[in-house]
Amino acid sequence: MISAAPSRRAVVTAAAATAAVLPVATASRAGADTGPAFHHGVASGDPLPDGVLLWTRVTPVPGAVPGSGAGPAVAVEWEVAGDAAFSAVVARGTVEATAATDHTVKVDVRGLAPDTAYHYRFTAGGVRSPAGRTRTTPGADSAPANxxxxxxxxxxxxxxxxxxxxxxxxxxxxxxxxxxxxxxxxxxxxxxxxxxxxxxxxxxxxxxxxxxxxxxxxxxxxxxxxxxxxxxxxxxxxxxxxxxxxxxxxxxxxxxxxxxxxxxxxxxxxxxxxxxxxxxxxxxxxxxxxxxxxxxxxxxxxxxxxxxxxxxxxxxxxxxxxxxxxxxxxxxxxxxxxxxxxxxxxxxxxxxxxxxxxxxxxxxxxxxxxxxxxxxxxxxxxxxxxxxxxxxxxxxxxxxxxxxxxxxxxxxxxxxxxxxxxxxxxxxxxxxxxxxxxxxxxxxxxxxxxxxxxxxxxxxxxxxxxxxxxxxxxxxxxxxxxxxxxxxxxxxxxxxxxxxxxxxxxxxxxxxxxxxxxxxxxxxxxxxxxxxxxxxxxx
Missing domain, CATH: 3.60.21.70 (Alkaline phosphatase D (PhoD))
Incomplete structure (x- = not known):
């Protein structure tokens, strides 16, 4: 039995419509080709009842490619929202990306509601990352259906x-x-x-x-x-x-x-x-x-x-x-x-x-x-x-x-x-x-x-x-x-x-x-x- 197999274009198009998945970062200001960029997407992992780990990698300048050890430190803002439009932001903060960690960023967000879907994104130098969708796990004393x-x-x-x-x-x-x-x-x-x-x-x-x-x-x-x-x-x-x-x-x-x-x-x-x-x-x-x-x-x-x-x-x-x-x-x-x-x-x-x-x-x-x-x-x-x-x-x-x-x-x-x-x-x-x-x-x-x-x-x-x-x-x-x-x-x-x-x-x-x-x-x-x-x- 063949499933309704989504094409690569269909997945990217549908995801872009819900701000869940985008293939590359979108610039929100002119000149982004010489400033920060999010070429490697976003990720989340290790969900908990009250939190989740968020990840991205920012390229602060074009020469700061992975493994180079080059590039300046850059402030990276992050935000988590209950909706894809980010009209209901529930958590936000700022973290620094440096060459010491290959300009990767990991944020251990806490204080979220259990068994709940959230949307998240990052911003550096006015450039916004793709948006991701994540989900917390059920509460410790809950009885989820599945x-x-x-x-x-x-x-x-x-x-x-x-x-x-x-x-x-x-x-x-x-x-x-x-x-x-x-x-x-x-x-x-x-x-x-x-x-x-x-x-x-x-x-x-x-x-x-x-x-x-x-x-x-x-x-x-x-x-x-x-x-x-x-x-x-x-x-x-x-x-x-x-x-x-x-x-x-x-x-x-x-x-x-x-x-x-x-x-x-x-x-x-x-x-x-x-x-x-x-x-x-x-x-x-x-x-x-x-x-x-x-x-x-x-x-x-x-x-x-x-x-x-x-x-x-x-x-x-x-x-x-x-x-x-x-x-x-x-x-x-x-x-x-x-x-x-x-x-x-x-x-x-x-x-x-x-x-x-x-x-x-x-x-x-x-x-x-x-x-x-x-x-x-x-x-x-x-x-x-x-x-x-x-x-x-x-x-x-x-x-x-x-x-x-x-x-x-x-x-x-x-x-x-x-x-x-x-x-x-x-x-x-x-x-x-x-x-x-x-x-x-x-x-x-x-x-x-x-x-x-x-x-x-x-x-x-x-x-x-x-x-x-x-x-x-x-x-x-x-x-x-x-x-x-x-x-x-x-x-x-x-x-x-x-x-x-x-x-x-x-x-x-x-x-x-x-x-x-x-x-x-x-x-x-x-x-x-x-x-x-x-x-x-x-x-």
């Missing part, structure tokens, strides 16, 4: 266009958009994929602070990404490509110590640029793990699975060691204690890499290499993906046993990374499932653009991947569905009775005007801990 989130991950600029963002930006029914990581990629041009659909900047692999700033800025030149940020608050966590592929505590697969500086220096540069350019509040130890609430209906626990993890092992040796961690002990304690203390009906966990155990050994041998390439792991002897929770089974067992022993139901893992759509039960013991129970469920969203199995094989969707999908499901009875072929996004809707994920796929990642189609819907009912197929998407 929470609806767009869900995305893995957006490689060179692999295609961001039509998934355009389709989400056009929806007026979302409370927020959850980005599960790989917001950008660190590679040089032509490294991944080998034949770019378009080219990012800088052309070389990003290593320094200036590099990461330029790459973030170049992503924000994409009109669909700007439209997404201007239309909805974005709740984001990082995975590995925000720094380098297969990152861990002291290094990464795609980092060469010495030739590319030290890992500590490179990671610090990537983290600084990320918090400058993303509408994200830094939490404990400058990471992205934190918790947001949606009244008594749902808590959203957001994980950082790169900063504290041990190095990935090759093959399967050592994956069960109690000395190995993917979360770090402090973060796992924070998660388990937060789950126990929560009074919410649903426990949503923003989980950058898959927690469900998956054995790939039954997949036909000629497909193991392409699947490993899709997963970004070494191809030799692929049986499990040790970059996922499968490589850190002690942490997974501790978390899942906690859910069982504490009687915590309605836990839903929301996952990215793997460039495929999945719907899974999460068993405590996969070997004896379904005789042994599931203790949670998992909805995995495919990539916005990054390579899927059919991209790597160079075949049509639904051909060779059918063999791999069938083999995975036969060997992993808790996997209810997997789509290895498509790019797209998902929409999660949570009510007291159920949590449902509607999965959408795009017609062609290389087409900036790609259409969107609903492909499947899966849900888990209150108290069940099992995934079942839904007959229809959420209205």
């Amino acid at each position: 929470v609806r989130l767009g869900v995305v991950s893995c957006a490689n600029y060179e692999a295609g266009h961001f039509a998934a963002y355009r389709h989400l930006a056009a929806r007026g029914d979302l409370h927020a958009v959850l980005h599960l990581g790989d917001y950008l990629y660190e590679y040089g041009t032509g490294e991944y994929p080998a034949e770019p659909a378009r080219r990012h900047e800088p052309a070389h692999e990003i290593v320094t602070l200036a590099d990461y700033r330029v790459r973030h800025a170049h992503y924000r030149t994409d009109p669909d990404l700007r439209a997404l940020h201007a239309a909805h608050p974005v709740i984001a966590v990082w995975d590995d490509h925000e720094t380098a592929n297969d990152a861990w505590r002291e290094g990464a697969e795609n980092h060469t110590e010495g030739a590319e500086g030290t890992w500590r220096e490179r990671r610090a540069a990537a983290v600084q640029a990320y918090f400058e350019w993303m509408p994200v509040r830094a939490s404990i130890e400058g990471t992205t793990y934190r918790r947001l609430t949606f009244g008594r209906l749902a808590d959203l626990h957001l994980l950082d699975l790169r900063t504290f993890r041990d190095q990935q092992v090759s093959g399967g040796a050592g994956v069960d060691s109690p000395d190995r961690t993917i979360t770090g002990r402090a973060q796992l304690d924070w998660l388990t204690s937060g789950l126990s203390a929560s009074a919410a009906r649903w426990h949503l966990i923003g989980n950058p890499v898959m927690i469900s155990p998956v054995a790939f050994g039954s997949v036909p041998a000629f497909l193991l290499g392409p699947i490993a390439e899709c997963l970004g792991v070494p191809a030799g002897g692929l049986a499990i993906n040790t970059d996922q929770w499968d490589g850190y089974t002690h942490d997974r067992e501790r978390l899942l046993r906690h859910l069982r022993d504490a009687g915590i139901s309605n836990t839903v893992f929301l996952t990215g990374d793997i460039h495929m759509h999945w719907a899974n039960d999460v068993p405590l013991n996969a070997a004896t499932y379904p005789l042994s129970p599931a203790v949670a469920t998992e909805f995995v969203v495919t990539s916005v653009t990054s390579d899927n199995l059919d991209d790597i094989l160079g075949v049509a969707p639904g051909s060779l991947s059918v063999l791999a999908s069938a083999a995975v499901r036969a060997a992993n009875r808790h996997v209810r569905w997997v789509d290895m072929d498509h790019h797209g996004y998902a929409v999660l809707d949570v009510t007291e009775e159920r949590a449902q994920m509607d999965y959408f796929v795009l017609s062609d990642r290389a087409d900036p005007d790609a259409t969107s189609a609903l492909t499947r819907s899966y849900r888990t009912l209150d108290g069940r801990q099992r995934v079942t197929r839904a007959d229809a998407p959420v209205a």
